[in-house]
Amino acid sequence: MPTYEHRGRRPVVHPTAYVAPTAVLCGDVQIGAESRILFGAVVSAEDGRVRIGSHCVVMENALVRGRSEHPVDIADNVLVGPHAHINGASVAEGCFLATGSSLFPGSVLAPNVEVRIHGVVHANTSVAEGSVVPIGWIAVGSPARILPPDRHDEIWSIQQGLDFPGTVYGVDRETTAADLMDQQSRWYGAHKNDQRIARHDA
Numbered sequence: 001m002p003t004y005e006h007r008g009r010r011p012v013v014h015p016t017a018y019v020a021p022t023a024v025l026c027g028d029v030q031i032g033a034e035s036r037i038l039f040g041a042v043v044s045a046e047d048g049r050v051r052i053g054s055h056c057v058v059m060e061n062a063l064v065r066g067r068s069e070h071p072v073d074i075a076d077n078v079l080v081g082p083h084a085h086i087n088g089a090s091v092a093e094g095c096f097l098a099t100g101s102s103l104f105p106g107s108v109l110a111p112n113v114e115v116r117i118h119g120v121v122h123a124n125t126s127v128a129e130g131s132v133v134p135i136g137w138i139a140v141g142s143p144a145r146i147l148p149p150d151r152h153d154e155i156w157s158i159q160q161g162l163d164f165p166g167t168v169y170g171v172d173r174e175t176t177a178a179d180l181m182d183q184q185s186r187w188y189g190a191h192k193n194d195q196r197i198a199r200h201d202a
């Protein structure tokens with residue numbers, strides 16, 4: 001498995017966990033007992049930690065990204081489906097995140113939440129225990145309202161107050177694309193200094 005030291009921090013994998021040979025672990029990542037990180041998954045602690053509890057499964061080609069202001073904390077017994085995107089979120093025990101689901105920075109899932117296929121939990125959104133985000137629907141706000149995608153005006157009326165640009169990028173909504181991408185290019189440029197770790201050191 002490709003494993004990298006990033007910003008001076010190395011992944012730690014419990015001896016009973018399994019990480020597939022084509023999965024990538026990068027930076028301040030911790031994988032708990034009996035958890036499974038499957039083929040093509042990427043677990044990257046950019047400038048903040050990622051903690052994955054015990055008996056979790058991160059399926060093929062999922063992305064889990066931790067940030068300084070919004071680390072990722074995934075509790076025990078959580079399934080992260082194929083092609084899911086977990087970015088700066090807190091996920092409580094027993095949650096089910098289906099194929100292609102997306103959780104944005106500052107989002108918080110209480111225990112036993114289901115985010116079904118291509119469901120979205122927006123930035124700074126809190127989803128109550130046992131809630132279901134149906135296929136393709138959007139959870140937005142705190143406490144969350146769960147709305148179908150065709151209700152864009154209602155979604156936007158809540159979403160605009162959640163400060164997506166400030167939360168995700170640390171900029172205001174008026175920032176130009178050139179300025180934003182200059183910042184993002186420099187931020188991700190820290191990976192140029194990553195060090196690959198021999199498997200027995202991970």
